[in-house]
Amino acid sequence: KPIPRDLPGNHIQRFQMNNVKASAQAAQNKEKVLILTPLARFYDEYWANLVALSYPHSAIELGFIVPRTKEGDIALASLDKAIKLTQSSADKFAKITILRQDNTDTLESQSEQDRHDLKVQKQRRSAMAVARNSLVFTTISHDTSWVLWLDSDIIESPATLLQDMTLHNKDIIVANCFQRYIDDQGVESTRAYDFNSWQESEIGLELAASLPEEEIIVEGYNEMATYRALMAYMNNPNEDKHIEVPLDGVGGTALLVKAEVHRDGAMFPPFSFYHLIETEGFAKMAKRLGYQPYGLPNYLVYHYNE
């Protein structure tokens, strides 16, 4: 039997993984970005900011994982409507994938206060970690250069978010997540929201060493004073927006990761990993894989205020 020179299309794909570049010239090179959002609540401002992104939309894919709860159903309906409008416009994205989350891992709706209760944090963040893993390992493609994790309640972010963050050309880099609020005097003000981006401290390490294997440290609780250096408190509006700091833990509200890092196996541990979990555990796992996370204390995105 003769060997055909050309094989029927699509039967063999050959990839030189080293050729999938993730560089500081991401937008010019049209490097493919996958924007991933675990989505329990839908915010119009979040979608408007996605649509307003000035990075070429033909190089952007979106992925969502929506819990199988009443809240998830409502969010999905809004997402569907938004997608229909955008995908039939000039702003359309290259591809959109929506996953529904396995029932077993979903928690029912919680208020900001309930969600942040220390006791429910481990269970909640463990479910979030599995959702994030399913999402990235279902949607990542051989030609994805970057993965941007963006929470659905980030209601203010710059149109140049992708260019600004890829410019740093880091394997992992996270923006600083703040929140607007009205202070006691009725004046509009801002405050830190996400405390998961930090630099480890001696006391944090000692605390970790003293804990039983299964116990996790979650940042931002008085019950567990770690004296870690929190990126939330490194913000200085008078300094350069592009100052970088090395980090040991990262939050997931606006987190840019080179796709290679995930392909190498960096996942979000839903179990205690060096007493860390989810995005903070991800930073530790990435470090064990040889990558160094960074943060941008002066580059802000804003979280919805319930």
Place this chain on the structure above:
Amino acid sequence: KPIPRDLPGNHIQRFQMNNVKASAQAAQNKEKVLILTPLARFYDEYWANLVALSYPHSAIELGFIVPRTKEGDIALASLDKAIKLTQSSADKFAKITILRQDNTDTLESQSEQDRHDLKVQKQRRSAMAVARNSLVFTTISHDTSWVLWLDSDIIESPATLLQDMTLHNKDIIVANCFQRYIDDQGVESTRAYDFNSWQESEIGLELAASLPEEEIIVEGYNEMATYRALMAYMNNPNEDKHIEVPLDGVGGTALLVKAEVHRDGAMFPPFSFYHLIETEGFAKMAKRLGYQPYGLPNYLVYHYNE
């Protein structure tokens, strides 16, 4: 602007992950199987056995990762030839993906003896772990039901391998890997080859607890007596081929995993994870994710004998 009822094809994909079934009726249901092989050496018998698989080939995708070494180039040339023949025949597989491994992680060719030297094991298996992660997280698709890890030097395996192993409907299940050899009397005989499938022992746990964090235990070395119960030694040709035993460590020579397990984040740690690495570390990580690995002590595949 009117909202179109039907969106242009391919723009939105919606997946209910719970609908991707992996069941005991895999072949009848044509559940999609992804067969993954890190490939440094190509064996004709290995390929012949793939082609001979009686599982519907239209439901089988193949994925390879080949090191960027002289040995890898030679293996790739043979693989290419084999693929060309098969893909232009009635036996063709649904899709074949070939990745080249990043240079940094590749070790030059080694003989069976050199490869198994305890000192080089950590470095070798760490590189193998990253290669396995890249391979699975590049090729796994939203509709993959099963992942079969099959080493390229498995030169004897049954045509019913996939049916036989999926029949057990386990999240993780591993065959027993033996090797044919000629004994002192010149008689053809068989012996255990892969010692990475085992049940943990008290002594193994104590040994692990005594080790510095970074140090790993690799099974099958006199230098580290763990007294673990090795599946290699549980083989009994007089018993049922389908006997199952629960395991704490698994080898990767012929290892079947439900795709969901990898999507949930189960990867091959290239670093010390509970003093385990690569496939053994994978078993531990899967356990931490809530999955129980099993082995088939009487279900044999055979490794090439150099």
